[in-house]
Amino acid sequence: MKKTKVFIAILLFSHFLTKGQQQEVVGQSPWGPQDQIGTLNMMTEASMLQVLSKITSGRTYDLSVDYFVGMPSFHSLGDPGYQYWLTHTPHGTIVDNPNGLGEGMNKKVSYTGDAISMYTHMGTHIDALNHFGLDGKIWNGFTPEEYLGDKGWKRTGAETIPPIIARGVLLDVAAAKGSLPKNYRITSQDLQLTLKKQGIKLNNGDVVLIRTGQAQFYEDAPHYLDNYPGIGLEAVKWLIEEQGIMLLGADNLSFEAFPPEREDNWVPVHTYLLAEKGVMLIEQLFLEQLSKDEVYEFAFIAASLKLRGASGSPLRPIAIPLNTKK
Known part of the structure; x- marks a missing residue:
């Protein structure tokens, strides 16, 4: 009898895992069936003005990397280099x-x-919502059969991405925890530890930039590409579902850590953000100067090239420190 109960428990647990695997489904936008920008809809004229009103100096930080022959790329996947x-x-x-x-x-x-x-996902760039999908659909249920032509997507292309102005927050995980091991998967506990050490809180609609420290090696492509640390799915869900973050970014090659944490999805963080939640992400940021100066809150201002139909576009983000005493 005891063995039978154990067997039934194993079956139920297996069913639970299988059911959990099936939870990855393309999201329908709360901003309507024609929405193409997902959570960037959280920006309003009022929210942008509020951030800009807290700027009290002209000190700026360029958060983008240089483009040069031999720069890091996704050549291992067959994509062209610069x-x-x-x-x-x-x-x-x-x-x-x-x-x-x-x-x-x-x-x-x-x-x-x-x-x-160049490949559109080289250097500092933003992923458009058509970059990754699930089961033949991208964000908001758009399908390639209806919306993908020979010259790119007719929906959610990089040309739809608006200029971005919002409160930016640096989560300097590498400073809070020390040098991160290869393939380290950042957790929500790591993020909360970092927030505590930096003495700041997250707000709905923030742009959160995660420093792994990998940008230190950007000029050395083999080192930069070698088993880099990144964020885990659990941590991303905490940021989106519990903190209401609008946009995410990091200083490594492709944001999430590898090998993938799911057996049925090789980029689960990407599909969760882009396809399920409509959250774009920024990769290959340069965050070293912000870290050195301990600038954790800033006005994040960025615009991407309007590449019609493209799945991503180069981005030139700028951080301007905020007067947080207001």
């Missing part, structure tokens, strides 16, 4: 005379032109 080439040089223009104005003019007017080729 390429740069010159299309015009001062001497070449004299030789080629492309403008037809002759040697004298081209010697006087020095002309340099260049071009780049």
